Amino acid sequence: MSELFVKVCGITTVEQLEWAIELGYDAMGLMCAPHSPRLVDIGTARELLVHANGRIQTFAVGLTLDQVEPLKDHVDTVQLYESAEVKSLALASDTPPESTEGLEYWFYDASHGTGTFSEIPQWVHDVDARFVLAGGLNPGNVAEVVEQYHPDGIDVSSGVESSPGTKDYALMKSFIEAARGPKPRG
Numbered sequence: 001m002s003e004l005f006v007k008v009c010g011i012t013t014v015e016q017l018e019w020a021i022e023l024g025y026d027a028m029g030l031m032c033a034p035h036s037p038r039l040v041d042i043g044t045a046r047e048l049l050v051h052a053n054g055r056i057q058t059f060a061v062g063l064t065l066d067q068v069e070p071l072k073d074h075v076d077t078v079q080l081y082e083s084a085e086v087k088s089l090a091l092a093s094d095t096p097p098e099s100t101e102g103l104e105y106w107f108y109d110a111s112h113g114t115g116t117f118s119e120i121p122q123w124v125h126d127v128d129a130r131f132v133l134a135g136g137l138n139p140g141n142v143a144e145v146v147e148q149y150h151p152d153g154i155d156v157s158s159g160v161e162s163s164p165g166t167k168d169y170a171l172m173k174s175f176i177e178a179a180r181g182p183k184p185r186g
């Protein structure tokens with residue numbers, strides 16, 4: 001079985017990005033939704049994408065395509081809460097998607113970066129897509145959730161923050177270790 005895909009969303013500084021790379025996260029998300037406490041301006045986003053280049057997968061995250069417009073051609077994947085024609089789309093929803101054709105990923109996300117965990121419906125297993133679970137995950141619950149739902153990947157934001165928008169190294173470390181198990185020594 002392939003290794004669990006782990007994404008951290010809402011990176012706002014180069015320091016947080018370096019933590020994500022060092023700790024072995026597969027992907028990081030830059031928030032483009034205007035109301036998000038993790039919103040990055042275009043200059044910061046460009047700087048982060050230069051640091052990320054070839055070292056970690058990059059996502060631009062917005063509710064709608066217009067929110068990610070300035071970044072959409074500079075990231076690996078666009079994560080949206082609506083369907084759109086982009087080269088690599090991660091569609092996020094908390095209802096069954098109408099179509100999964102052409103999707104890179106489908107995210108089950110009822111949280112929208114609020115840190116709220118809600119019961120995950122059984123129909124998620126019927127969705128024919130690479131399935132990433134998001135919403136209210138944290139170092140304390142992630143192992144159990146992965147064990148129970150067997151997603152292809154997981155995504156976290158609030159659960160690895162000391163306050164909204166501020167990632168915490170120790171929480172990021174304990175989250176990925178809990179999700180994947182500690183790295184073997186040597």
Ligand SMILES: O=C(O)c1ccccc1NCC(=O)[C@H](O)[C@H](O)COP(=O)(O)O
Pocket residue numbers: 008009010029031033035036037038061062063109111112113114115116134135136137155156157158159
């Ligand atoms: O993070 C946000 O502020 C946000 C705002 C609006 C739409 C989506 C948002 N985040 C998207 C993500 O991919 C989060 O990682 C996901 O919702 C999980 O969030 P959390 O429950 O805080 O771990």
